[in-house]
Amino acid sequence: MARGTTSPIDDCLGVSKKYIYIQRLMIDRISTSYKSLVPPSIDISPAIALDFAILKYPRAKFHSQTYTMAQELPTVRWGIVATGMISNWFVSDLLLPSWPNKRANHIIQSIGSSSIAKGQKFYDEYVHPNLSNNSSITPKIYASYAEVYNDPDVDVVYIGTPHSFHKQNCIDAINAGKHVLCEKAFTLTQADAKEVTALAREKGVFLMEAMWTRFYPLVKELRRLLYEEKVIGQVWRTFADFGLSYDVASLPDSSRLKDLSMGAGSLLDIGIYSLTWGLLTLEENVGKGEHPKVLAAQTLQGGVETLSSWILSYPSTGKHGILTSTTNVRTEKTFARVEGSKGFITVQGPTSSPESFIVKLHDEEGEGKLYEFEKPGRGFYWEADAVAVDVANGRKENETIPLAETERVMGILDEIRKQGGARFPSDTF
Structure with a gap:
């Protein structure tokens, strides 16, 4: 015990x-x-x-x-901004009765959408069926995001809008004095990210990028084995991919997956996960080691990036990350491979939501040791728990993904696009 x-x-x-x-x-x-x-x-x-x-x-x-x-678990009252798929996943997870390593309780306090009808539909489909699990509070439904920001009963605002809206949504919520959890990619550019983080520091509110994968117990155990147990010896390189298959050309021009003003392309949508796996497995300490050099190439279709490949190179150690994302083909179950001097680790499941990994040592027979992790729902509750604990303790950022790390990630994504050719209308480079 x-x-x-x-x-x-x-x-x-x-x-x-x-x-x-x-x-x-x-x-x-x-x-x-x-x-x-x-x-x-x-x-x-x-x-x-x-x-x-x-x-x-x-x-x-x-x-x-x-x-x-x-009685020791902190409770957070959430204001949900936007009622799309990612908000559905987030809310559905928070309304589960429990999950492994639960550290907080969560209440959906309010829902902001572009109309009452959309907000009500979201409530009817994803909130109401699960309310009895852990809350008897019926959330308020608003026809604007501003009403969520100004709701005195909301502790933290969750922003689940498309990438291009994140900057302004964050600014509005922060100016209203609210703590914020904002979906990835945090903004369209590093410059935008720095503007938002600077405002949060000025206003003294908590701010975090919702890179949920970093909070998985699987990820924490994998990093422990890599850098505390050193089970595969010296880590040399990581391969990681995230691919989905859909025809960009057939999408309506208004789709966030095709509209360049909304950050269309595989890189910010799913490539950020491949990048995250590279950083998590090649760097012992989050954002405190050597910053990697980037070598990148991209394929564009009608101006929309559909394939990105990049190498992260660490000159002082010789480590490499070979990372890819695409909307042309779907990734198979094994999406990552971390190679070391004594063996390798393969990771299985969706790139954003891993389910297991296998440790295989060169001097051992068999298929290696399998590590599996229980995951009710999708796994958004772990990042939400982290927010709740930080806010309850008066912290303004999270140590697993501090604001400087979010800024750095956006800088690497900028560099990949600079080299590869993908551009957004708001770019200044």
Whole structure:
């Protein structure tokens, strides 16, 4: 059991039952409902008494037993800006009853859309069906984003608009005194990103880029194995790709995937994930090591970038990242390979939402050691938890993706486009 936590056994000694909250329980080959594992005399519903489960099923296999105190979990009231697909995914995850390593509670306080009808549709389809899981609060629905920014009951604004709107959305929310979690790509350019981060520092509000992949337990364990355990020795290179398959030419001109003024192309939409995997696996400390040199090439179709390839080169260590993104072909399940002096690691799943990885050492027989990670929903809750914990502790940025790292990522994306030829109407380079 983790330090500083309690169990139902402790409860018998006088620890108040109402404070016990156990995040999740997974028992292999046991179909009995969780609630039935707890004696009726112990009133800790809706939490689950894991200790009693262990006593009842001593031979059962338990995974990732995580304990926390319910009253100690911070709660964030979210204002949702935009009602597209990414906002749907984010909200649906936050309304799940629980998830591994849960560190916060989340309330959807308000929804901002271009019309009440769109906001209501979003609520009916994605919010209302899940409200009973963890909240009885019915969110307010607004026909403008400004009303979300000015809602006194909103703690943090989540911005899920297309890339080109991020800068102004962030500025408006920050000027209203709100903390902000803004989707990736953070802005269209590094200059825009620096303008937003400077304003957040001036106003003293929390700001973070929603690069959700960085917060996955899988990513944290992978980095631990690479740079603490050094399981594959000296890391030399990483290959990472993110590809989707759709015909850009057949899309309407107004599509964000085709409209250059909205940041169209694979690079900012999905290539940023390939870049993130390169940075996460080639650099031991986030943004504190040598900044890589960039060599890039792009393919354009009607001015829209459909294929980007770039190399990150670290002259002092000799490390390379070979990274790609495209809208021409879909990436297979194994999307990344990290190579070291003693072996390699392959990563499986969607590039943005990894599911497992395999460690294979050169001097070992077999297919390697598989690491799998439980992920209810899609996994947006881990970044949301990080925001909640930071805000509760008065921090203005997050150590996993500090503002300087967001600025640096946007600078690398700028450099790839400078070399490759993709341009947006607002570019000044």
